[in-house]
Amino acid sequence: MANTIAVVGMQFGDEGKGKIIDYLAETADVVARFNGGNNAGHTIVVNNKEFISHLVPSGILHKGKINIIGNGLVVDPKVLTEEIKELKDKNVKVTPDNLIISENAHIILEKYIAEDKEKNRHLGTTSRGVGPAYAAKTSRSGIRVMDFTSQDNKFSKELKPFVKNTTLIINELIDKNKKVLFEGAQGALLDIDHGTYPYVTSSNVIVGGICTGLGIGPKKISRALGVGKAYVTRVGAGPFPTEVKEDIGKHLQGKGKEFGATTGRPRQVGWFDALMGKYAVMINGLDALILTKLDILSGLKKIKICVGYKHKDKIIKNFTTNLDVLENCEPIYEDLPGWNEDISNIKGFQKLPENAKKYIKRIEQLLGIPVCIVSLGPDREQTIIMKEEFLF
Ligand code: GDP
Ligand code: IMO
Ligand code: MG
Numbered sequence: 498m499a500n501t502i503a504v505v506g507m508q509f510g511d512e513g514k515g516k517i518i519d520y521l522a523e524t525a526d527v528v529a530r531f532n533g534g535n536n537a538g539h540t541i542v543v544n545n546k547e548f549i550s551h552l553v554p555s556g557i558l559h560k561g562k563i564n565i566i567g568n569g570l571v572v573d574p575k576v577l578t579e580e581i582k583e584l585k586d587k588n589v590k591v592t593p594d595n596l597i598i599s600e601n602a603h604i605i606l607e608k609y610i611a612e613d614k615e616k617n618r619h620l621g622t623t624s625r626g627v628g629p630a631y632a633a634k635t636s637r638s639g640i641r642v643m644d645f646t647s648q649d650n651k652f653s654k655e656l657k658p659f660v661k662n663t664t665l666i667i668n669e670l671i672d673k674n675k676k677v678l679f680e681g682a683q684g685a686l687l688d689i690d691h692g693t694y695p696y697v698t699s700s701n702v703i704v705g706g707i708c709t710g711l712g713i714g715p716k717k718i719s720r721a722l723g724v725g726k727a728y729v730t731r732v733g734a735g736p737f738p739t740e741v742k743e744d745i746g747k748h749l750q751g752k753g754k755e756f757g758a759t760t761g762r763p764r765q766v767g768w769f770d771a772l773m774g775k776y777a778v779m780i781n782g783l784d785a786l787i788l789t790k791l792d793i794l795s796g797l798k799k800i801k802i803c804v805g806y807k808h809k810d811k812i813i814k815n816f817t818t819n820l821d822v823l824e825n826c827e828p829i830y831e832d833l834p835g836w837n838e839d840i841s842n843i844k845g846f847q848k849l850p851e852n853a854k855k856y857i858k859r860i861e862q863l864l865g866i867p868v869c870i871v872s873l874g875p876d877r878e879q880t881i882i883m884k885e886e887f888l889f
Contacts, residue, residue, distance in 0.1 A: 499720035499889065501677040503704050504787070506684025507723040507777035509731040511757070511764065513789035513872055514724050515539025518555035518680045520870075520877055524889045526675040528556030529565035529667060531710030532700040533682035534605060534630065535576045536623040538758025542875040548587070549758050552577045553596060554680050558589060563670070565663050568601035569700065569710020571630035572642060573610075574652035581655075598656065599663040600643035605630040620696060621733025623759050631699035664712030671717050676889050679707045679718070685777035693818055696735025704781040720887060722869065723783040725774060727791045727856070730764040732757045736823035739767035739803045753793040768830065770803040771863040776816035778864050785869035785887040788857060792873045797835040800856060804863065805829035833859060841874045846883055 502521065506512045519541040522528050535551035541558060542548075550557065552572060554564040566572065577598075584591050609626035617628055633639035646657040671677055683702040686692045690701060700706060704721045708714065728749055731737045741749070746766050749755065755764035777783065794800055806813040806826035813822060836850035843849055849857075849871075857868055869887040873879045882888070 499887070500674055501671060501679065501717060501719045502889065503679040503681065503707055503718055503721045503781075505681030505702065505704055505721070505723055505781055507725040507774060507781075507783075507786070508684045508729050509686050509737075510682075510684040511538075511730055511732065512684055512724040512726050514681060515541050515550060515555045516789070516872060516875055517724055517787055517870065518678055519543075519558060520880055521678055521888065522556035522559045522562055524676065525556065525562060525678045527563045527565065527667070527670050527677040528554040528680055529567055529677060529711055530554050530680050530682065531567045531569045532702050532706045533698060534571040534625060534627045535573050536625045536627045536698060536759060537682035539680075539682075540758050540875065543877065545876075547875075548584075551580060551759065553580050553584065553591070556678065556680075557584060557591065557596070560590070562595060564596045565667060565711070566596075566598045566602060567663055567667075567711040568599040569706060570599070570602045571605050571627055571634070572598065572602050573605040573626065574645065574650070574656055578652045578655045593658045596659050597661050597663055597666060598642055598659045600641065600660050601664070602642045603630055603634045604640045604642060604645045606640065609633065619734065621735070623733075625759070628699040667711055668713060668717075671713065679711070681706075685723075685780060686773060688780070691780050691818070693735050693820065693823060696733070721781055721783050722785055722787055722887065723777055723781055724787045724789060725769075725777070726789050727794050728753075728769055729767045729773070730755050731767075732760070732762050732764040736820055737765055737767055738806060738823055738826055739770045739828050740765050741767045745797065748797065749793060752796075753790060768801040768803055768828070769860065770828070771860070772803060772806065772814070772816040774860070774864045778866055783866055785867050785884060786860070786864060787870040787872065788860065788868050789872040791853060791857070791871055792839070792841040792879070794835065794853075794856070795840055796837055800833045800835050801830040802833065802859065802863065803828040804831050831859075841879055843873060844881070846871070846881055
């Protein structure tokens with residue numbers, strides 16, 4: 498059993514992290530975000546009602562949990578104020594007892610949003626000012642949350658009561674053996690250092706980002722779980738070797754409702770890429786995998802998994818961030834038989850169609866780590882626990 502669990506995206510974001518964090522938060526004490534900003538959109542569905550969190554951690558819908566916005570984030574004061582209000586309007590309790598904002602997080606100024614829209618269009622950013630805010634932080638001209646709330650600004654009065662030294666708080670909570678979830682935003686291939694640069698976001702989204710983004714030592718992360726969709730999606734610009742555009746692509750995009758939770762943009766879709774998966778396992782040090790949206794694959798005759806890239810007569814077996822390879826390679830696929838049954842309400846791994854089980858087993862083999870949770874729908878109930886020993 499673990500005391501602290503990291504939950505990070507293994508692909509290009511939108512893997513279903515919000516759903517999983519909300520599910521695991523039931524047995525946690527603390528949920529902490531460590532990177533990104535309101536470029537993230539994490540969907541939680543409870544009793545058919547949908548809530549999309551952009552900045553507030555996805556533990557907020559559970560009573561009595563502490564939600565932390567770490568120093569590694571960039572915070573748009575207007576968006577956060579509105580998100581808190583939206584939650585309160587839905588009768589969700591949000592007070593300084595259950596939401597804490599790091600005084601060291603950085604502020605997204607309005608001019609950064611304008612700059613993002615103007616200069617970063619070719620990257621397909623979310624236009625939320627995230628990149629320019631991190632650039633200002635790194636060049637030491639940024640404004641920290643504590644600087645912002647010490648002045649009489651719009652939204653500073655609203656946010657001030659939530660602002661604290663989260664570094665001290667989270668270390669004390671971990672030392673008291675509280676159960677902590679680290680909620681990743683984006684996904685491994687969008688990482689500023691390890692992703693498909695320059696088509697990436699501006700923060701370290703991988704497990705390594707937890708140490709810097711919250712101020713804890715690496716030994717305080719006891720488990721790392723990666724969330725991966727049973728296929729792959731990408732929104733914005735950048736290479737996507739296994740993208741599928743024709744009929745099957747339309748099936749995945751339509752049935753999977755693949756439209757961005759933040760911008761509403763359609764997401765490109767493609768087959769599961771085992772090279773990408775193995776890379777995410779390596780750079781995050783993942784212990785186990787959470788496979789989401791398996792229900793969307795129902796009804797396909799054949800399901801493909803990418804097991805290599807062919808580039809100029811060379812067979813590539815390990816993921817690379819070389820854009821020439823990613824843009825011009827031909828994926829090498831393994832074909833697996835599909836299944837027809839609707840699996841979205843199946844309870845228990847054994848009840849899944851044989852071919853769905855085979856698909857899961859093959860992904861485990863290729864990635865070298867076990868699957869601990871399979872998700873079959875957006876709701877909390879549509880979740881199969883396969884290996885409890887990886888959870889709290
Ligand atoms: P996140 O950014 O990783 O939290 O993911 P998003 O919320 O942006 O996108 C995931 C979408 O898939 C949301 O609409 C979820 O409600 C939905 N979702 C999550 N898990 C499943 C699943 O297992 N099956 C289906 N059909 N939908 C899911
Ligand atoms: P969640 O947490 C999917 C993508 C953008 C763009 C690139 C850079 O919901 O998984 P940015 O605004 O960060 O400078 O944009 O990164 N992107 C995401 N894609 N899910 C996200 O977050 C994303 N956050 C950023 O589409 O391609
Ligand atoms: Mg999302």
